[in-house]
Amino acid sequence: MLQSMTGFATATRELEGASLTIELRSVNSRFLDVAFRVPDDLRAAEPNLRDQITATLARGKVDCRLQYAIDPAQTLPARLDDRALERLVALSTQVTRALPEARPLAVADVLAWPGVMTGRGDAFDALRAAAPELMQEALHDLIASRAREGARLGAMIRERTDQMRTGLAAIAPLIPQSVTAWQARLGERLREALAGAEEDRIRQEVALFGVKIDVAEEFSRLAVHLDEIDRLCSAGTDPATDGPRSTMRVRSQPVGKRLDFLMQELNRETNTLGSKSVSRDISNGVIDFKVLIEQMREQVQNLE
Numbered sequence: 001m002l003q004s005m006t007g008f009a010t011a012t013r014e015l016e017g018a019s020l021t022i023e024l025r026s027v028n029s030r031f032l033d034v035a036f037r038v039p040d041d042l043r044a045a046e047p048n049l050r051d052q053i054t055a056t057l058a059r060g061k062v063d064c065r066l067q068y069a070i071d072p073a074q075t076l077p078a079r080l081d082d083r084a085l086e087r088l089v090a091l092s093t094q095v096t097r098a099l100p101e102a103r104p105l106a107v108a109d110v111l112a113w114p115g116v117m118t119g120r121g122d123a124f125d126a127l128r129a130a131a132p133e134l135m136q137e138a139l140h141d142l143i144a145s146r147a148r149e150g151a152r153l154g155a156m157i158r159e160r161t162d163q164m165r166t167g168l169a170a171i172a173p174l175i176p177q178s179v180t181a182w183q184a185r186l187g188e189r190l191r192e193a194l195a196g197a198e199e200d201r202i203r204q205e206v207a208l209f210g211v212k213i214d215v216a217e218e219f220s221r222l223a224v225h226l227d228e229i230d231r232l233c234s235a236g237t238d239p240a241t242d243g244p245r246s247t248m249r250v251r252s253q254p255v256g257k258r259l260d261f262l263m264q265e266l267n268r269e270t271n272t273l274g275s276k277s278v279s280r281d282i283s284n285g286v287i288d289f290k291v292l293i294e295q296m297r298e299q300v301q302n303l304e
Helices: 040-056 082-098 107-112 121-171 174-193 199-212 216-233 256-275 280-300
Strands: 007-015 018-027 032-037 060-070
Touching: 007 121, 018 121, 032 040, 040 060, 040 121, 060 121, 121 216, 121 280, 216 256, 256 280
Parallel strands: 032 060
Antiparallel strands: 007 018, 018 060
16 A cells, blocks of 8 residues: 655543543654653553554654543542652652752642552543554554555656656657668768778668667656556555554555665666757756656655
């Protein structure tokens, strides 16, 4: 499946007295680079969530953000941890002694201090338990977003390959007559420069030059590369992006690097074609090909 590395998805799960949101953003990157922004209370869920991402995506810089909210109107069993409170008071006293002008801790500061409040473990346990399923939902939407963008990029690339085929078809009939005319001019110049030389020798030199400027091989390779690009860009839609979220598939082999290699090959064959050009029309066609290849290459950089 052709996927862009650019995508966005968000998923929210409402629980009793709390809610959890996972937001995924991805952009292009040579490799898979995953960064997390997770509250300390949910940090224990990060390794499992990271495994889900790496098992699903192959390339891209992915930013994952987890947010939670606890309904203040919901009565949650909570109490102070006396030992944690004593340690906090001792530390606060030590700081105040060293820095008399320091602002003392407010009640809200104390209640928000990690470890001071206990009894909310059930709520956070529920949030951590819901995180993997919510991540699957977010990944499903992210893949769908990347697939839609990939389909648009694939259509644009196929449009450029069609233009290249049209250009090749336009200059193909020009090549034999251009080569013949160039050989004739070369023969005349050789006769003038090598007055008295044997005619057979001149014909051999002209024929040898004709072999050197033959571009049949470059035309064949360009056609093969264009066919392969179209094949990769026309891959069928992965049903996992359209089906239920429970059918999340393991990542497929990315095609972005293969397409990038084909862009290099197209450029190489086009350069060779240009070096063998013997007419202005062919040279102009080669310039058009290089513009189309560069346009495709820029878009291929965004494909997984």
